[in-house]
Amino acid sequence: MQPGELITSDxxxxxxxxxxxxxxxxxxxxxxxxxxxVVSVVDLGIVRDLDWQAGHLHVVVTPTYSGCPATEVIEDDIRTALEQAGFNAPKLERKLTPAWSTDWITADGRERLRAYGIAPPDGSASKRTLLGESPTVLCPQCGSAHTEVLSEFGSTACKALYRCCDCREPFDYFKCI
Structure with missing residues (x-):
């Protein structure tokens, strides 16, 4: 809720x-x-749905994970952009179920991640890492599959830090979740 929303909700x-x-x-x-x-909230699949309710635009937002520190910033950016586009008092609903999945990232979003130097998630979200299987992570710099994990946590909790064994460049990998 925004300050004064109860009084001026209409x-x-x-x-x-x-x-x-x-x-x-x-x-x-x-x-x-x-x-x-370099990737929009639409391409990441964070914006799940838009509709019109009670005279206002209603936006359903699912953060990449429930503890994401950027969630409130993203919601504020969404609200501001919509208000600047002429949508008065858009209503944002944070929905945690079903949980966000990397499957929701669009093909364009995956390509933008790669071009930015972040390896996009490999395939579709699965539980294969629980069984000891490692994903094939291609280097976003040279395309090599000869990569190694340096840390399960990269610049943010949703990324892991990898290094290419061919070009020797470190890079983030957007984890499949």
């Missing part, structure tokens, strides 16, 4: 207009993740 309420949802999706496609500023 301020700016209006019927949905043709094209509102398309405009909102396009607006959110420009809101970048603060920890990986």
């Amino acid at each position: 301020r700016g309420a209006r019927p949905a207009l043709l094209g509102d949802l398309d405009k909102a999706w396009a607006t959110l496609a420009e809101v970048m993740d603060p920890e990986v500023p």
Whole structure:
């Protein structure tokens, strides 16, 4: 809730207009993740749904994990972008179930991660690491599959630190979850 929301919750309420949802999706496609500023909240799959409720845009947001320190910043960025695009008092709903999955990252989002120097998640989220299987992680610099894990935790908790054994460059790998 925002300050004063209980008193002015109907301020700016209006019927949905043709094209509102398309405009909102396009607006959110420009809101970048603060920890990986080359991939949008839409490409990461953080924005799960948009609809119109009680005269306001309703946005369902699922953080990459429930303890993500960037969650409130992301929600503020989403709210600000939508308000600047003309959506008065958008309603954001944080939904933790089902839990976010790297399966929700779009193909474009995966390519943007790679181009930025972060190895995108390998395949689809699975529990294979629980069985001792290691993912094949391609170096985002040279494309080599000859890589090694240096630390299970990279620059953020959702990434692991790897090194390419061919070009010797360290890089983050966006973990499959």
